[in-house]
Amino acid sequence: MTLVLTVAPAVSSSETKSLCQGQLPYQWHGRSLTQAGTYKDTLQNQVGCDSIVTLVLTVAPAVSSSETKSLCQGQLPYQWHGRSLTQAGTYKDTLQNQVGCDSIVTLVLTVAPAVSSSETKSLCQGQLPYQWHGRSLTQAGTYKDTLQNQVGCDSIVTLVLTVAPAVSSSETKSLCQGQLPYQWHGRSLTQAGTYKDTLQNQVGCDSIVTLVLTVAPAVSSSETKSLCQGQLPYQWHGRSLTQAGTYKDTLQNQVGCDSIVTLVLTVAPAVSRVENISLCSRAYTLPNGTIVTVSGTYTSTFTSSLGCDSIIITKLTLNEPPILKVNDPVALCAGNSVNLTDPAITQGSSSGLQFSYWLDANATQAVSNSTSVSVSGTYYIKATSELGCDTIAPVKVRINAIEIKVTAQNESCLSTGSILVTATNGSEPYVYSIDGINYQTNNTFTNVPKGTYTVYAKDAIGCIGQTTVTISPSPNAIIEGGRSICSASSQTLTVSFTGNAPWTLIYSDGVATHTITSITSSPYSFTVSPTSTTTYSLLSVSDVKCTNNNLNSSTTVTIMPSQSGIRYPDVIAEENVPKQLVARDMGPGATYRWNPPTGLNFINIKNPIFKYDNEVEYTIAINPNSGCPVVDTVLVRLQSLSPTDIHSDIFVPKAWSPNNDKHNDRLFPLTVKIKELYYFRIFNRWGQLVFETNIIGNGWDGIFKGKPQVSDVYTWTLEAVGQDGKYYKRSGNSILLR
Numbered sequence: 001m002t003l004v005l006t007v008a009p010a011v012s013s014s015e016t017k018s019l020c021q022g023q024l025p026y027q028w029h030g031r032s033l034t035q036a037g038t039y040k041d042t043l044q045n046q047v048g049c050d051s052i053v054t055l056v057l058t059v060a061p062a063v064s065s066s067e068t069k070s071l072c073q074g075q076l077p078y079q080w081h082g083r084s085l086t087q088a089g090t091y092k093d094t095l096q097n098q099v100g101c102d103s104i105v106t107l108v109l110t111v112a113p114a115v116s117s118s119e120t121k122s123l124c125q126g127q128l129p130y131q132w133h134g135r136s137l138t139q140a141g142t143y144k145d146t147l148q149n150q151v152g153c154d155s156i157v158t159l160v161l162t163v164a165p166a167v168s169s170s171e172t173k174s175l176c177q178g179q180l181p182y183q184w185h186g187r188s189l190t191q192a193g194t195y196k197d198t199l200q201n202q203v204g205c206d207s208i209v210t211l212v213l214t215v216a217p218a219v220s221s222s223e224t225k226s227l228c229q230g231q232l233p234y235q236w237h238g239r240s241l242t243q244a245g246t247y248k249d250t251l252q253n254q255v256g257c258d259s260i261v262t263l264v265l266t267v268a269p270a271v272s273r274v275e276n277i278s279l280c281s282r283a284y285t286l287p288n289g290t291i292v293t294v295s296g297t298y299t300s301t302f303t304s305s306l307g308c309d310s311i312i313i314t315k316l317t318l319n320e321p322p323i324l325k326v327n328d329p330v331a332l333c334a335g336n337s338v339n340l341t342d343p344a345i346t347q348g349s350s351s352g353l354q355f356s357y358w359l360d361a362n363a364t365q366a367v368s369n370s371t372s373v374s375v376s377g378t379y380y381i382k383a384t385s386e387l388g389c390d391t392i393a394p395v396k397v398r399i400n401a402i403e404i405k406v407t408a409q410n411e412s413c414l415s416t417g418s419i420l421v422t423a424t425n426g427s428e429p430y431v432y433s434i435d436g437i438n439y440q441t442n443n444t445f446t447n448v449p450k451g452t453y454t455v456y457a458k459d460a461i462g463c464i465g466q467t468t469v470t471i472s473p474s475p476n477a478i479i480e481g482g483r484s485i486c487s488a489s490s491q492t493l494t495v496s497f498t499g500n501a502p503w504t505l506i507y508s509d510g511v512a513t514h515t516i517t518s519i520t521s522s523p524y525s526f527t528v529s530p531t532s533t534t535t536y537s538l539l540s541v542s543d544v545k546c547t548n549n550n551l552n553s554s555t556t557v558t559i560m561p562s563q564s565g566i567r568y569p570d571v572i573a574e575e576n577v578p579k580q581l582v583a584r585d586m587g588p589g590a591t592y593r594w595n596p597p598t599g600l601n602f603i604n605i606k607n608p609i610f611k612y613d614n615e616v617e618y619t620i621a622i623n624p625n626s627g628c629p630v631v632d633t634v635l636v637r638l639q640s641l642s643p644t645d646i647h648s649d650i651f652v653p654k655a656w657s658p659n660n661d662k663h664n665d666r667l668f669p670l671t672v673k674i675k676e677l678y679y680f681r682i683f684n685r686w687g688q689l690v691f692e693t694n695i696i697g698n699g700w701d702g703i704f705k706g707k708p709q710v711s712d713v714y715t716w717t718l719e720a721v722g723q724d725g726k727y728y729k730r731s732g733n734s735i736l737l738r
Contacts, residue, residue: 008047008049011049011050011051011052012051012052012053012054013051013052013053013054014053014054014055014056015053015054015055015056016055016056016057016058017055017056017057017058018058018059018060019057019058019059019060020059020060020062020100020101020102021059021060021061021062021101022062022101022102024059026057028041028055028057029041029043029053033055033057035057035059036057036058036059037057038054038055038056038057039054039055039057040052040053040054040055041053041055060097060101062101062102062103062104063097063101063102063103063104064103064104064105064106065103065104065105065106066105066106066107066108067105067106067107067108068107068108068109068110069107069108069109069110070110070111070112071109071110071111071112072111072112072114072152072153072154073111073112073113073114073153074114074153074154076111078109080093080107080109081093081105085107085109087109087111088109088110088111089109090106090107090108090109091106091107091109092104092105092106092107093105093107112149112153114153114154114156115149115153115154115155115156116155116156116157116158117155117156117157117158118157118158118159118160119157119158119159119160120159120160120161120162121159121160121161121162122161122162122163122164123161123162123163123164124163124164124166124204124205124206125163125164125165125166125205126166126205126206128163130161132145132159132161133145133147133157137159137161139161139163140161140162140163141161142158142159142160142161143158143159143161144156144157144158144159145157145159164201164204164205166205166206166207166208167201167205167206167207167208168207168208168209168210169207169208169209169210170209170210170211170212171209171210171211171212172211172212172213172214173211173212173213173214174213174214174215174216175213175214175215175216176215176216176218176256176257176258177215177216177217177218177257178218178257178258180215182213184197184211184213185197185199185209189211189213191215192213192214192215193213194210194211194212194213195210195211195213196208196209196210196211197209197211216253216257218257218258218259218260219253219257219258219259219260220259220260220261220262221259221260221261221262222261222262222263222264223261223262223263223264224263224264224265224266225263225264225265225266226266226267226268227265227266227267227268228267228268228307228308228309229267229268229269229308230308231267232267234265236249236263236265237249237261241263241265243265243267244265244266244267245265246262246263246264246265247262247263247265248260248261248262248263249261268308272310272311272312272313273311273312273313274312274313274314274315275287275312275313275314275315276315277314277315277316277317278316278317278319279317279318279319280319280320280321280385280387280388280389280390281318281319281321282318282320282321283318284316284318286298286300286312286314287300287302287312287314288300288301288302288312292316293318294318295316295317295318296316297313297314297315297316298313298314298316299311299312299313299314300312300313300314319385319387319388319389320389321385321389321391322349322350322353322383322384322385322389322390322391323348323349323350323391324346324349324350324353324381324383324391324392324393325346325347325348325349325393326345326346326381326393326394326395327344327345327346327347327348328345328395328396328397328398329342329344329345329395329397329398330398330461331398331399331400331427331461332398332399332400332461333399333400333461333462333463333464334399334400334401334402334463335374336374336399337372337373337374337399338372338373338374338397338399339370339371339372339373340357340367340370340371340373340379340381340395340397341355341357341370341371345381345395346381346383349383350383350385352385352386353383353384353385354383354384355381355382355383356381356382356384357370357379357380357381357382358379358380358381358382358392359379359380360380361380361392361394363380363382363392367379373397374399375397375399376397376398376399376400376401377396377397378394378395378396378397379394379395379396379397380392380393380394380395381393381394381395398427400425400426400427400459400461400463401425401463401465402423402424402425402426402430402457402458402459402463402464402465403423403424403425403465404421404422404423404455404457404465404466404467405421405422405424405467406419406420406421406422406455406467406469407419407420407469408469408470408471408472416446416447416448416449416450416471417448417450417471417472418444418445418446418447418448419434419444419445419448419453419455419469419471420443420444421443421444421445421455421457422443423443423457423459423465425465426457426459426460426461426463426465427459427460427461427463428459428460429441429459429460430443430457430458430459430460431457431458432445432455432456432457432458433455433456433458434448434453434454434455434456435454436454436456436466439456439458448471449471450471450472450473451470451471452468452469452470452471453468453469453470453471454466454467454468455467455468455469472499472500472545473498474499474546474547474548475497475498475499475500475503475541475542475543475546475547475548476497476498476499476541476548476551477495477496477497477498477503477505477538477541477548477551477553478495478496478538478553479493479494479495479507479536479537479538479553479554479555480493480494480495480496480555481493481494481525481555482535482536482555482556482557482558483557483558484557484558484559484560484626485557485558485559485560486559486560486562486627486628486629487531487559487560487562487628488529489529490527490528490529491527491528491529491530491557492525492526492527493525493526493527493528493536493555493557494523494524494525495519495522495523495524495525495526495538496522496523497519497522497523497524497541497543498522499541499543499544499545499546500543500544500545501519501520501521501522501543501544502517502518502519502520502543502544503519503522503524503541503542503543504516504517504518504519504541504542505519505524505538505540505541506538506539506540506541507536507537507538507539508536508537508539509528509530509534509535509536510534510535510537513539528557530557530559531559532559533556533557533558533559534556534557534559535554535555535556535557536554536555536556536557537553537554538551538553538554539551560627560628561628562628562630563627563628563630564630565630565631565632565633566584566632566633567632567633567634568583568584568632568633568634569634570634570635570636570637571610571634571635571636571637572637572638572639573610573636573637573638573639574638574639575612575613575638575639575673575723576611576612576613576673577611578609578610578611579609579610579611579636580607580608580609580610581594581600581607581608581609581610581618581634581636582606582607583606583607583620583622583632583634584622584632585606586622586623586624586627586630587624587625587626587627588625589624589625590606590622590623590624590625591604591622591623592604592605592606592620592621592622593620593621594608594618594619594620595618595619595621596616596618598612598616599611599612599614599616599636600618610636612636613638614638615635615636615637615638616635616636617633617634617635617636618633618634618635618636619631619632619633620632620633620634646673646722646723646724647672647673647724648672648673648674648675648722648723648724648726648728649671649672649673649674649722649728650669650670650671650672650674650677650718650720650722650728650730651669651670651730652667652668652669652670652680652716652718652730652732652734653667653670653734654732654733654734654735655734655735655736655737656699656702656734656735656736656737657736657737657738658701658702658703658708658736658738659738665701666699666700666701667682667699667700667702667714667716667734667736668680668693668697668698668699668700669696669718669720671696671697671720672722673722673723673724674696674720674721674722674723674728675720675721675722675723676720676721677693677694677695677696677718677719677720678694678718678719678720678721679692679693679694679717679718679719680692680693680694680716680717680718681716681717681718682700682714682715682716683714683715683716683717684704684709684712684714684715685712685713685714685715690704690709690714691704702736702738708738709736710736710738711735711736711737711738712735712736713733713734713735713736714733714734714735714736715731715732715733716731716732716733716734717729717730717731718730718731
C-alpha cells in the first residue's frame, strides 16, 4: 500500500497601513485599532491550514503650532494665511502637512493702543531755559514729542508751558547823614548806595525791588584863629569868647541837614621871662641882637611871630676865659720821649690853670702817658680856670726816626759802582757816610768797590739812620741736569742765575750755539732731545746791566745704547689648563707689562700664568732699572687634541651659600672641556623658574625678583655639548644654605 503525503506550506502575509490621527480607530479583522503598532491575526486558508497576517500600522500625529504677534495700532490690518486681521484676537487655520494630515496653526494677535499724554508746567522767568525730552525751552508755549513705548509703538506727549514774567520795581530815597541807619526790608542801611532785595510775588516767582539811597553828608567846616591876649573877648556866631579853646556851632545847610562849624581859638600870652646867663666869654649877644661886653641885667623888647609883645630880661655874668700858650718841645732822636707836663711847654699861660692832655681836639681820648710820649704827632692840651672856663690848643711832638732809601748802581760793569742815599723823617740838613766816620753833604758816593756797605744819614740834631746796600758783581750762570737717557728721549736742563733779571743766555751743544732771551726768573728750565751723547756748555750771560763772557759751567746728556726686542719660541698650552709663561730677565728692578691681558692671571710680573681657550700673541714691555725699554713677543698656541683624547664632563654642586663671602656664593655648572652650555635652569619647590643662563661660569646668587630666597631645596636642569662631541642633559637638586 502506498501513501502519498502532501503538506500545505504555512502561509503568512504582511501589510503596512499609514493613517492620520483623525482616522482612528481603524477596523482590521474585526478589531478596532486606536494607535500605531504591529498587529497579527491567524486565519484558515482554503486547505484548512493556518494563515498568519501581519499589519504594520503607522499613525501620523496631529500637528499644531502657535505663534504670538504684538503690533502697534498703526500696523493694522495684519495679513495672515490669506486673511486680513483688523483687531486683536486668537485666530486658527487648518492646513495639510506633508503626509496629507491636518495641521492646525494658531495666532495670538495683540495690538498696543496709540498712547498720548499731556502735562502742564508753570515756571518763573528765572527758571528758563527748561529742559524737556532733550530740548531746551526758553519761552512759554505748547510743545509735543513722539516717543516709543515699551512695545515699540509711538507715544505722543504734550507739554503746556506757562512762564510768569520777572517783576521788578525801583524807588529813590534821599536822607541826611544824621537819619542813618535807614530800615528797608529788614535791613539796616548805613551809607548811600543802590540796594536790591528779592521777594516772591503772588505766583511764587522772584520780584526784585531796588532802592537808590542818597545821603547828604554832614557838612562840617573848621577855622583857626590866633589872637594876642589883649584882643579878647572875641565875637563868633553871637558868642563872646574870652579864652583859647575849641568851639562848635550847628547850622542847617541848603538841603535841610545839620552843618557843624568849628573854631580853634589860640591866644598868645603876653611873653615875659628872665634868663640867667653865666659864660666864659668876653662878649654876649642879647635876644634883641645887641652885643654887650660887661656883666649886668639887660631888658630886650620885641614883637613875637604872632605880633604880640615879648619881654626878655637877661641877667648876664661874663667870666674872662683863660689864656693858654703852648710852646712846642724840641725835636728828639728815636729812642727818646717828650714830657707834655713840662712847665716850659705851657709857659706864658694864665696862672692857676689845671692842664689835661688829649689825642683829639674835642678832648674825648686822653693821652695814656703824658709824661713820656715817644711817637711823633699832634697832641692837645686843655687848660681849665678856677671859674670852670677852659680852652684847648695843639702841641706838636717830633721824634726823628730817620728812614733811609739807597740805590746801588754798577752801570759800567767794572769793578766799582755808585750809591745814592735819600733820608726822610729827620731834621734837615742831612750828612751822609758809608763808613760811619767820614760824613759828607753830598748824598751820592762814586767809585765804590763791589761789596756790601752800611750807609748812614745824620740830621741837624744828630739823629742817625742806617741801612745796608750791595754793589753787585757781574752776572753768572750754572747749568745742571745732565744724565743718561735712551735714544729718542728728552731731558730737562736747569740754569741758575745771579744778577738782575731779565737775563739773556747763550749756550753751545758742540755743534751750534743757541740764544735764550727774556729770562725773568731763576732757576730756568728747558728741554733737549739729543740723538747722541752731547755736552751743553754755557758761553755767555747778560743781565739788565752787564754781560759775563767768562762762564765755566757745562753738563752732559749721555745716550745709552738701545736694545732690540726678541720673539720667544711659541709656547704650546692646553685649552683652559694653566701654563706658566716667562719673559727674559732684564736685571733687578726691571718692570714688565703683558698685553693683551686676556687669559693671564697677572700682567705686570715676569712669569704670569696662562689659562684660556684660544691662542694669544702677547707683547711684553720691559723697562730695566738701568737701560732702555724693550718690547718682546711670544705666541701661545693651543695643543690640538683628537676627540678620543678629550674627556668632557659637567656637574652641579649639591649646595651653595650666597652670603657674599666670595666663596660658593653662586650656583653654576662646573665644566670640564664643555664646548657650549645650551641652558642651565633653576626651579623652586613650586616649579617656578627662578634663574636661567646659557653662559658658562654664570650662576644664581639666590636673589629672585630683587628678594633673597629662603633656604630650601631647588631643582636644576641643564643641556650642554662637550669638546668630545658628547651631548649632556642632566638634572638634580641643590640646597641653598643661609
